[in-house]
Amino acid sequence: MSWFTRKEKGIHTPTELKKETPDGLWYKCPSCKKVMHTREHKTNAYTCIHCNYHEKIGSAEYYELLFDKNQFTELDANMSSSDPLHFVDTKPYTGRIVATQKKTNLKDAVRSAYGPVNGYDLVISCMDFDFIGGSMGSVVGEKIARAIDYSITHKIPFLMISRSGGARMMEAGFSLMQMAKTSAKLALLAEAKIPYISLLTDPTTGGVTASYAMLGDFNIAEPGALIGFAGPRVIRETIGKDLPKDFQSAEFVLEHGFLDFIVDRKELKTKIATLVGMLK
Amino acid sequence: MLLDFEKPIADLEAKLADMKQLAQDKHVDVHTAVKFLEESIIKLKKETYQNLTRWQRVQLSRHSERPYTLDYVYNITDQFIELFGDRTVKDDKAMVGGFGAIDGQTFMIIGQQKGRNTKQRQQRNFGMANPEGYRKALRLMKMAEKFNKPIVTFIDTPGAYPGIEAEERGQGEAIARNLREMFMLKVPVICIIIGEGASGGALGIAIGDKVLMLENTWYSVISPESCSSILWRSWEYKEQAAEALKLTAEDMMKFKLIDGIIEEPLGGAHTDINRMSQTVKQEIIRNLDILNQLTPQERINLRIEKFCSMGVYIE
Numbered sequence: 200m201s202w203f204t205r206k207e208k209g210i211h212t213p214t215e216l217k218k219e220t221p222d223g224l225w226y227k228c229p230s231c232k233k234v235m236h237t238r239e240h241k242t243n244a245y246t247c248i249h250c251n252y253h254e255k256i257g258s259a260e261y262y263e264l265l266f267d268k269n270q271f272t273e274l275d276a277n278m279s280s281s282d283p284l285h286f287v288d289t290k291p292y293t294g295r296i297v298a299t300q301k302k303t304n305l306k307d308a309v310r311s312a313y314g315p316v317n318g319y320d321l322v323i324s325c326m327d328f329d330f331i332g333g334s335m336g337s338v339v340g341e342k343i344a345r346a347i348d349y350s351i352t353h354k355i356p357f358l359m360i361s362r363s364g365g366a367r368m369m370e371a372g373f374s375l376m377q378m379a380k381t382s383a384k385l386a387l388l389a390e391a392k393i394p395y396i397s398l399l400t401d402p403t404t405g406g407v408t409a410s411y412a413m414l415g416d417f418n419i420a421e422p423g424a425l426i427g428f429a430g431p432r433v434i435r436e437t438i439g440k441d442l443p444k445d446f447q448s449a450e451f452v453l454e455h456g457f458l459d460f461i462v463d464r465k466e467l468k469t470k471i472a473t474l475v476g477m478l479k
Numbered sequence: 480m481l482l483d484f485e486k487p488i489a490d491l492e493a494k495l496a497d498m499k500q501l502a503q504d505k506h507v508d509v510h511t512a513v514k515f516l517e518e519s520i521i522k523l524k525k526e527t528y529q530n531l532t533r534w535q536r537v538q539l540s541r542h543s544e545r546p547y548t549l550d551y552v553y554n555i556t557d558q559f560i561e562l563f564g565d566r567t568v569k570d571d572k573a574m575v576g577g578f579g580a581i582d583g584q585t586f587m588i589i590g591q592q593k594g595r596n597t598k599q600r601q602q603r604n605f606g607m608a609n610p611e612g613y614r615k616a617l618r619l620m621k622m623a624e625k626f627n628k629p630i631v632t633f634i635d636t637p638g639a640y641p642g643i644e645a646e647e648r649g650q651g652e653a654i655a656r657n658l659r660e661m662f663m664l665k666v667p668v669i670c671i672i673i674g675e676g677a678s679g680g681a682l683g684i685a686i687g688d689k690v691l692m693l694e695n696t697w698y699s700v701i702s703p704e705s706c707s708s709i710l711w712r713s714w715e716y717k718e719q720a721a722e723a724l725k726l727t728a729e730d731m732m733k734f735k736l737i738d739g740i741i742e743e744p745l746g747g748a749h750t751d752i753n754r755m756s757q758t759v760k761q762e763i764i765r766n767l768d769i770l771n772q773l774t775p776q777e778r779i780n781l782r783i784e785k786f787c788s789m790g791v792y793i794e
Binding site for chain 1: 495639640641642643645646647648649650651652654655656658660662663678679682683686698699700701706709710711719720724725726729731732734735782783786787789790791792794
């Protein structure tokens with residue numbers, strides 16, 4: 200059986216002789232584990248061609264998917280977080296921000312822009328989960344507030360795409376008050392009778408769920424998205440029991456009456472444009 | 480139950496009581512010693528309570544003898560009619576409310592309610608409201624608006640309840656709706672944090688023209704324990720978390736996230752509930768007088784402007 204055992208330890212092929220495929224050419228679905236070409240995955244709106252798993256994507260991808268020819272004007276692109284509390288846990292908050300900005304090439308956890316969607320002007324604020332878990336601090340609150348202001352001033356419908364773990368602890372009280380601030384602006388938007396569509400994506404929890412994400416004229420979600428106020432771990436620890444299957448999934452939330460509909464990302468643009476068109 | 484930093488004071492107070500008893504029984508003159516002890520107690524109290532750490536204030540805010548919402552209600556109103564139910568699912572015992580008359584003025588008074596003993600604590604769900612609690616609160620606030628009565632809310636909660644039914648019935652939606660609707664209330668709204676002000680569960684009834692905190696309370700986005708468990712991955716760092724979160728009345732006032740601080744009796748609200756209630760009552764009346772100078776639209780505009788100016792960022 201000697202052919203089963205390696206005579207010499209380790210790998211001896213020199214690096215230049217290795218036959219590797221270039222990075223990022225193939226995408227492996229984390230849900231069904233099947234492999235597909237990244238180009239194919241992208242043209243499928245970053246959903247799995249086999250099982251329809253919706254990959255977590257950020258503002259750049261949503262803007263490209265939604266705005267006609269990726270044409271948009273960004274609002275408040277340079278706003279970034281300050282550190283009013285001089286917050287230090289295992290590392291200082293300022294260090295976290297700088298490191299995350301470098302890593303993600305983003306300024307904070309939300310971007311706002313306006314532009315045409317199938318010909319209809321729309322203001323879209325979109326969260327980026329890669330930036331400290333999409334947590335809501337002063338920048339997120341202020342940028343959303345200003346995007347709503349823009350909607351009101353120009354009478355353009357507002358689309359909010361949420362993907363967030365909730366409040367940003369490192370801004371403590373300030374973070375909490377962003378829930379109030381965004382809700383105040385949404386009260387004004389509602390008064391102005393301008394449509395507000397809230398798209399909840401995987402995951403949307405905590406203070407984001409308990410403020411702007413649940414205040415849409417239309418609360419819609421991507422399939423399978425985790426949506427809740429308290430996170431599943433906290434609930435499990437509180438009640439000391441396992442949670443039912445599909446608890447807090449978009450489908451569960453729809454069944455309990457808190458979503459208007461679930462939308463496949465491949466149909467997102469058409470559906471939003473149709474809805475906005477009907478309200479014209 | 481005594482807190483650690485209350486013990487030295489309690490010891491001295493016990494000593495003083497013994498001495499007075501001795502003097503009475505044996506007819507000894509202990510006049511000077513008594514005076515000395517009394518002065519020491521006041522001195523120690525001042526030293527202790529003027530230098531409390533943030534974590535010690537959190538402990539005081541949860542003191543087992545601390546006055547709760549209904550204690551204030553019964554102490555400051557001449558009449559009170561409690562109203563129940565959200566008209567949809569059930570009555571949430573963690574959120575109480577009703578019309579109460581304070582010096583002849585009718586108020587809608589709403590607040591989270593904690594329990595004193597094990598049975599009550601369970602019944603009140605430790606002051607953690609379910610969605611129906613927030614919807615009950617909103618129903619009562621809309622009724623106050625309809626009959627043009629000012630609103631007072633008492634905030635005292637370790638958070639909105641994180642449970643299966645709470646999620647099924649839309650905890651997030653219930654709180655979110657309260658935030659938006661409270662901004663548009665035409666009547667004056669005064670919110671007072673009387674104990675714990677934890678996160679969205681507190682904010683859900685805390686959108687007011689005047690948001691006030693009692694001296695030994697806390698108000699933040701998360702409890703020190705949960706913050707410790709998430710950021711330090713251990714429950715052991717609650718003291719550090721409390722310091723980092725800057726969650727006391729003084730901190731929140733400094734950041735202009737609240738409108739005022741209500742002083743507590745030396746030693747905390749629980750040491751003199753009557754006096755504490757009277758102070759709270761005076762503050763309610765004083766603030767209502769100020770708010771009555773404004774028109775409903777002015778109050779709404781100022782309320783919105785105030786919360787919209789909260790936040791620190793770089794441009």
